[in-house]
Amino acid sequence: MSDFSGEKIINSLRRLVNLLSTLLGLVLILGVSLIYLELYYDPQHFEVFAKNQDEESVTDLAESTAEIDLIKDGIHIPTGLIDDVNLDLVVSNCTACHSAKLITQNRSSREGWQSMIRWMQESQKLWDLGENEEAILDYLAKNYAPDQKGRRVPLTNIEWYELEP
Ligand code: HEC
Structure with missing residues (x-):
């Protein structure tokens, strides 16, 4: 009986190890692909993305030229x-x-x-x-000259009164 449950435990451990190594493999593949993309990804290789980027920069340009002369x-x-x-x-x-x-x-x-x-x-x-x-x-x-009129004239002729404690 005890042999049997020992075998069972070993079997589940094996399955666990198998599962874990499969997961590890997947994570590795994903990681390597991400690194590859990060290093070699160039949007111009993908026409769809490249086109969107062009459109964006055209509208950016239009907006910024509209803003350049904005006086209010x-x-x-x-x-x-x-x-x-x-x-x-x-x-x-x-x-x-x-x-x-x-x-x-x-x-x-x-x-x-x-x-x-x-x-x-x-x-x-x-x-x-x-x-x-x-x-x-x-x-x-x-x-942006030193600004005198912006500040109020210093107060003069003030009758100061004592503050009661
Ligand atoms: C090549 C870069 C550059 C250009 C162009 C430039 N500045 Fe500066 N300016 C600086 C740097 C760097 C500082 C210091 C910024 C800081 O302290 O954060 C500074 C600081 C200033 C300060 C603050 C000075 C102070 O005493 O606090 C003023 C005012 C200023 N600049 C005016 C101008 C004016 C006017 C022009 C155009 C003629 C100009 N800057 C062009 C780099 C530049």
């Missing part, structure tokens, strides 16, 4: 920059590396803007702006 309430919507003469130069030269927020959140004099440009040229690989530099500085100094 004097603000260039894609960047948040103020619409003014030479906006295009600022967009094309000053938003390539970082968000235009660095500009819109800054205020400075013409000299200040110029020294920021020099600093970026010396340390951040900003290119020589050539004759565009003057035009860009015109734009920045006019639209």
Whole structure:
């Protein structure tokens, strides 16, 4: 009786081992195929996918060109920059590396803007702006000048009263 159940246990163990090795084999095949796909998959080999991708990039392009000129309430919507003469130069030269927020959140004099440009040229690989530099500085100094009228005038002639504890 005990022999018989021992045999039974061994048989089920065998079946279990068989099952496990089949599973392992399947997982291996799947893994290797995934790695192969990852390494060698090129959408252009599959016309259907390639076609979809082309369509997408065409619509992307259409959307982005529609956005490029979008001005609302004097603000260039894609960047948040103020619409003014030479906006295009600022967009094309000053938003390539970082968000235009660095500009819109800054205020400075013409000299200040110029020294920021020099600093970026010396340390951040900003290119020589050539004759565009003057035009860009015109734009920045006019639209992002140190801002006095934006802040309220300091309060004067106030009758302070003592706070009772
Ligand atoms: C080649 C890349 C590049 C271009 C193009 C570029 N910048 Fe920058 N700029 C940087 C880097 C990098 C920083 C530092 C960003 C940071 O600190 O996260 C920076 C920082 C700034 C800052 C913040 C400076 C500060 O003191 O905090 C301002 C303002 C700025 N850029 C304005 C401009 C303007 C205006 C132009 C166009 C003339 C421009 N950037 C073009 C790379 C560039």
